Amino acid sequence: MRRKMVVGNWKMNGSIKQNEILLQGLIAGLRDLHDADFVVCTPYPYIGQAQAMLQGSNIAWGAQNLCSAKDGALTGAVAPSMLVDYGCTHVIIGHSERRALFNETDDTAAARFNAALEVGLIPIFCMGESREERDSDWTDYIVGRQLDSIIRRFGPEVLKNAVLAYEPLWAVGADEPATPEQAQEVHDFIRKRVARCDTGIAANVRILYGGSVRPHNAASLFGMPDVDGGLVGRASLVAEKFVPICEVANG
Numbered sequence: 001m002r003r004k005m006v007v008g009n010w011k012m013n014g015s016i017k018q019n020e021i022l023l024q025g026l027i028a029g030l031r032d033l034h035d036a037d038f039v040v041c042t043p044y045p046y047i048g049q050a051q052a053m054l055q056g057s058n059i060a061w062g063a064q065n066l067c068s069a070k071d072g073a074l075t076g077a078v079a080p081s082m083l084v085d086y087g088c089t090h091v092i093i094g095h096s097e098r099r100a101l102f103n104e105t106d107d108t109a110a111a112r113f114n115a116a117l118e119v120g121l122i123p124i125f126c127m128g129e130s131r132e133e134r135d136s137d138w139t140d141y142i143v144g145r146q147l148d149s150i151i152r153r154f155g156p157e158v159l160k161n162a163v164l165a166y167e168p169l170w171a172v173g174a175d176e177p178a179t180p181e182q183a184q185e186v187h188d189f190i191r192k193r194v195a196r197c198d199t200g201i202a203a204n205v206r207i208l209y210g211g212s213v214r215p216h217n218a219a220s221l222f223g224m225p226d227v228d229g230g231l232v233g234r235a236s237l238v239a240e241k242f243v244p245i246c247e248v249a250n251g
């Protein structure tokens, strides 16, 4: 039985003051929920604040990216070990905004994925197709290629310590979530593709859905057999929205 998980992706939002209010709301709101896992992925400068406030709570914290190199002359980059220093347990890898706006490719995402694993961070690996790709019936091809970029390089075993996320680009930052059936169809495709390599790993790997998850649609999405929770953007910025989504995941 896979334990459900909800990850908040704050993207480039927040301030010390706003974060304080949000994290206080999450600590209070999630305190009694013990049947699912909760994570917030903050902008780099606020990871220390998340650590200070969330230590001892049932909420983990992480980052939204990392550099695949260990250290060196890489101005502006953040090494995996630095995230570990600040108590991060998770890191988002290959988000569609990184792919579209920051030239992330299958190769660079795979390198970051591996760098995360090497320091013991759990990568949350994002995959998803654009509207045009879906309309052209390319969803399986795109998502399959992205998934294979990890499995081909590192083998299916790495998925024992990773989380997958299906995030259709047309649903991210939009007002149009995938229907539960659309999400289920792709999650099922992903799980079956992992199962071709290893059925045990496929049965256990968590596949989150992301893209316009809200309190009112979380139950129908998370109720699908292969949807193991959510990767939540906008609704993770307000405790009054994030907490109810986590309550759904908690069951």
Ligand code: PGA
Pocket (backbone or CB within 6 Å): 009, 167, 171, 172, 173, 174, 210, 211, 212, 213, 231, 232, 233, 234, 235
């Ligand atoms: P959204 O973003 O919930 O604001 O659609 C999801 C994501 O990008 O992870």
